[in-house]
Amino acid sequence: GYTWEEYLQQITQNVDHFRQKYDEVVITEEEEAFYRQFPKTVFVLALAEDWCPDVYNNLPVMARLAALTDQIVLRIFPRDRNHDLMHRYLFRGQSLSIPAFGFFDEQFVERAKWLGGRPKLLWDWIDKEGKEKARPKIRAFYAENKGREALKEFHAIFTRLAEEP
Numbered sequence: 066g067y068t069w070e071e072y073l074q075q076i077t078q079n080v081d082h083f084r085q086k087y088d089e090v091v092i093t094e095e096e097e098a099f100y101r102q103f104p105k106t107v108f109v110l111a112l113a114e115d116w117c118p119d120v121y122n123n124l125p126v127m128a129r130l131a132a133l134t135d136q137i138v139l140r141i142f143p144r145d146r147n148h149d150l151m152h153r154y155l156f157r158g159q160s161l162s163i164p165a166f167g168f169f170d171e172q173f174v175e176r177a178k179w180l181g182g183r184p185k186l187l188w189d190w191i192d193k194e195g196k197e198k199a200r201p202k203i204r205a206f207y208a209e210n211k212g213r214e215a216l217k218e219f220h221a222i223f224t225r226l227a228e229e230p
Contacts (some may be wrong), residue, residue, distance in 0.1 A: 066140025068127040076115035085113075087125035092133070096220065100133035100183065104227055107137050107176075110167040112144045117163055118207070119182035124164045126212040127219060128189040137223075149204055156181040168222060176229065177222045184214040 067075065073083060094098075109127060113120045123142070131139040144151050144163050154165035162182035169175050181188055187206065190199040206214075 066142045068106055069131065069139060069141070072113070072141040077136060078115040079121050083125055083164070086121055086212065087128055090126050090129040090176045090216065092129060093218070096216070097133060099136040099220075099227075100130055100137070100223075103136040105136060106171050107223065108169040108173065109139045110150070110169065111139060111141045112147065112154055112163050112165045113141050114144050114163060117182070118204075119162070120164045122207045123124075123183065123212070126215045127164075127166065129212075130216070130219060130223070152182045154178060154180055166219075168226060170226075175224055179218060179222060184215055184218055 068196070073080060076083070084111040092115070109131065111124060111127060115126050127139060139181040142150055144161065144165075149165075151161055151165070154167060157180075158179075163181065164180040164182055167175055168177040168179075183203070187199070187203050190202055193199075194202075
């Protein structure tokens with residue numbers, strides 16, 4: 066898999082979006098302290114494609130967290146060249162939604178997954194209103210939220226992993 070910088074160097078679309086979203090992510094002092102003192106190594110597998118808005122809105126959030134500590138090792142795999150991996154991360158058992166993340170401990174045992182490509186709140190809107198009707202709301206949400214909702218979900222996973230024996 067690619068590191069964040071390697072990924073940005075090899076993609077052909079939306080590089081500016083990825084960099085802008087990375088720069089826009091808001092991380093509080095408390096969150097930053099948590100990640101800088103993270104107690105164990107977590108390997109994060111990400112499945113992504115550069116053409117996907119959910120990827121360029123959410124993958125940079127994970128990259129920002131990984132940049133805070135050597136304890137979070139992010140590796141990015143292009144989904145369309147890694148179908149074997151993607152089939153382990155299907156959303157609702159069938160969807161190839163990206164980004165998808167797997168979280169592994171030091172022995173490479175999978176401890177958590179983040180599936181669906183977007184925060185749960187956005188899926189709630191889609192399930193309630195339908196994808197087309199929810200699309201403008203989702204676009205506005207991504208512009209305003211600056212990665213906070215995804216960060217909240219990732220933070221819950223990392224908090225649980227930090228507390229596990």
